[in-house]
Amino acid sequence: MNLPPTDGDRPVSLAHLFLSRVAATPGAEAYRSPVPTGPGGGEEPWQSLTWEQTGQRVRAVAAGLLSLGIGAEDRVAIASGTRLEWILADLGILCAGAATTTVYPSTDADETAYILADSGSRVLFAEDAGKAAKALAHRAELPALAAVVTFDPVPVPDDDGPAAALPVLSLADLERRGADHLRAYPEAVEQAVAAIDREHLATLIYTSGTTGRPKGVRLVHDCWAFQAQAARDLGLLTTADLEYAWLPMAHAFGKNLLCGQIAVGYALAVDGRLDRMTANLQRLRPTLMAAVPRVFEKIYNSLAAEARGQGGLRRRVFDWAARVARDYAAAAQERGAEHGGGMEAGRRLVPFPLAARHALADRLVYAGVRDLFGGRMRGCPTGSAPLAPDIGRFFSGAGIPVLEGYGLTESACGASMSLAEFRTGTAGRPLPGVEVRIADDGEILMRGPNIMRGYHNLPERTAEVLDPDGWFHTGDLGELTPDGYLRITGRIKELIKTSGGKYVAPLEIESRFKGVCPYVSHIVVIGDHRNFCTALVTLDEASIMSWAKSRGTTGRSYAEVCAADETHALVGQYIGQVNAGLQRWQTIKKFAVLHRDFDLAHGELTPSMKVRRPQVERSFADRIEAMYEGARER
Incomplete structure (x- = not known):
């Protein structure tokens, strides 16, 4: 040829x-x-x-x-x-x-x-x-x-x-x-x-x-x-x-x-x-798998729900091991960065007491987590949306490096990527040949060979995002660390301005909530032109039904469990944890646990499973108004 x-x-x-x-x-x-092999055909070759x-x-x-x-x-x-x-x-x-x-x-x-x-x-x-x-x-x-x-x-x-x-x-x-x-x-x-x-x-x-x-x-x-x-x-x-x-x-x-x-x-x-993912990981034993953050959230929530469903010692061991994984990943990344290396280099510098706890947790918990991924996984690139840092640190501490990246369709996906020197909570450094800078208003701008040549048949829309110097205006908010790591902080169009004039980035709050609540499927923070922030919460069906079963509750549907007072109280505990780390104007004053998850059929999710906030607010307008009816900020 x-x-x-x-x-x-x-x-x-x-x-x-x-x-x-x-x-x-x-x-x-x-x-x-x-x-x-067709229905009833057994395991597929x-x-x-x-x-x-x-x-x-x-x-x-x-x-x-x-x-x-x-x-x-x-x-x-x-x-x-x-x-x-x-x-x-x-x-x-x-x-x-x-x-x-x-x-x-x-x-x-x-x-x-x-x-x-x-x-x-x-x-x-x-x-x-x-x-x-x-x-x-x-x-x-x-x-x-x-x-x-x-x-x-x-x-x-x-x-x-x-x-x-x-x-x-x-x-x-x-x-x-x-x-x-x-x-x-x-x-x-x-x-x-x-x-x-x-x-x-x-x-x-x-x-x-x-x-x-x-x-x-x-x-x-x-x-x-x-x-x-x-x-x-x-x-x-x-x-x-x-x-x-x-x-x-x-x-x-x-x-x-x-x-x-x-x-x-x-x-x-x-x-x-998707229904073959677990079986495929076990059979193929891959070394790489790219996934969106929702996959890691669901796996973590499933692990946490299973441990908590068993209660007693099993729950305490898992919760302890999860804390150790996060502490270990944070320490290894911090020490690796201090010495000009990545997490692998930082592992050797983790204080002995933490390293010893990590070794014990590895035998008790982390080895099983790695087995879920086939036992050979050495890297999981992720993107499309920010990953809750606590979930990223859990998997990285358990030996499944989650390598965050950043990009849009308009940048052919890849713009920045985490490699060996990855830091959870950042999207890595820009790819060689891609220029990234932060505008005065915090918007991420980029240019390079990866950038689209425009929107098809839409010259005016193209001109809105591609300036004459070739910079693509992403619409995302972010910051660059002194050593060049990119951190995504929100979307300009999704930025909330309360009636008191305070700005709130919902993405940051939502990411924190996903990191602490093992039962969440989606959360949407509301508050634009309102006098305080509220939230709509949907729960992962498998996880919350397992929780309900562990409490002796049977015979109720998913919608009935979501509507229960004890479920509202459960979610409220996690809302409180998140609020404790926020400024007063950022805190979620009220929330609603919805009876169903967001879906494509109702237009609340895009085909790539991103939340359409305007449609969510239309679908659940009555629940939102009920949270604000007659209320004033304390």
Whole structure:
């Protein structure tokens, strides 16, 4: 195979890098994925693809797209959960010189149609018949759509149905079509890749946003090439790693994983089914797993709830071990920083009494925590939202380093990253080549090759966030420590100003609460233009039901447990703990425990599971007003 060239140290595109990886390590394992056995089929076997086998399939997908008339920068959409086929389709799109439009699998039919129409996508890869139907239900609004390719085989559509006159192929059909195309034009894919320019569009990711229609973020090939170069050069990843990938590939965080994996050449085990996470960790025993903070919160809450449910000695041992883990992680990081090293260097400098307690807690508790992750985990990159520092210190003290990073869709996810010298509560240092500064009002500004080239079809919105000097205005509030670590403190649009003129950053308060309350699912602090702060709290169903059972309460529903006076009193204890560390105007004077969690169906969560605060306030307006009715600040 004639390899497309790279430009200096950074590849021209991820497509260039992929073809180079296939040529460099053809026999090494590239991907691992489960083979479904169907209902009642028992444990699923996993299959592996080498880089050479992956390359063959990707070339066939790319050639199949070329045979359908797809050309440079044409948009091709993917609406699917995380699975091997998503990666094959994405790499095939890039190797055809086209651009991927990502669609969250949970996106409804109306918004799916909007994304396909706004992007002008010409082909849609759909996971199954259900995902295809979302698009085809609005067929009349999609004049550019010329074909649908399904990962799972689907029945041939009715002649009178919405897919009439629209080719619907299976992925296998497309690959066979591509193989035929390559027999006639053997160099078609290499020629398409060679024609790619750094500034050609590679990906359109539609930000779910907290208000209004999603915006298409234009990420060019150089954005992803930069991320690949950074992942390789930072030294965190090795060819011996096995990463477990479950994050949505439609999200910039999930897509970012592919860059480092291809650059370094290690194996990626792919399965986006959340209900399989525990079993997969035990079976795969990965060395890396990226996750959003909510995953670590849920695991910690589950561990704490289990210990407290058993009561007695088990509860006291867990609570003691959790305190020791936090103290140990804080001490190791502090001493490591003092001596110019990271937590590993700081471990040797932890005072002996604390080190001895940590060694005992390791045998009693931490070894079991590591086993939950498969026993080989050496790093868990996290981002998308701040992680409660107490939870981060717990896992890091237990031997599961949680490496916080910062980035947005508009920065191709990666902007700063924690490595060996990580400090819990910060998002690490900016990646080499990324400039970060803090504006006078506290807003985080950044520029570099990773920054988007604008919002699709929205020049005015682009001008609002990208200034003439290339600085991207993130909308996030933060600060840089004297030695260059980035700390996120909130969102400008979410900043609360009380009627007394005091500013409150809800994110800080919410993060503290999640760090102390093992039963919380979500918390939203309210108080803008009010005379004091209140909060809406939702509880993790499994954790709070376990607590209720431990108190001898059975036969009540989740909603009934949430409404109980004893549950309100329980949450109130944790509210009090948080309030004790806040200024008077920041404290939560009243709170409501809601009867249900926030969800996508009610519009309170985005497809990437971020809270839509305005919708939460609309959904629970009566509960909010009840907390303020006739009240005045004491």
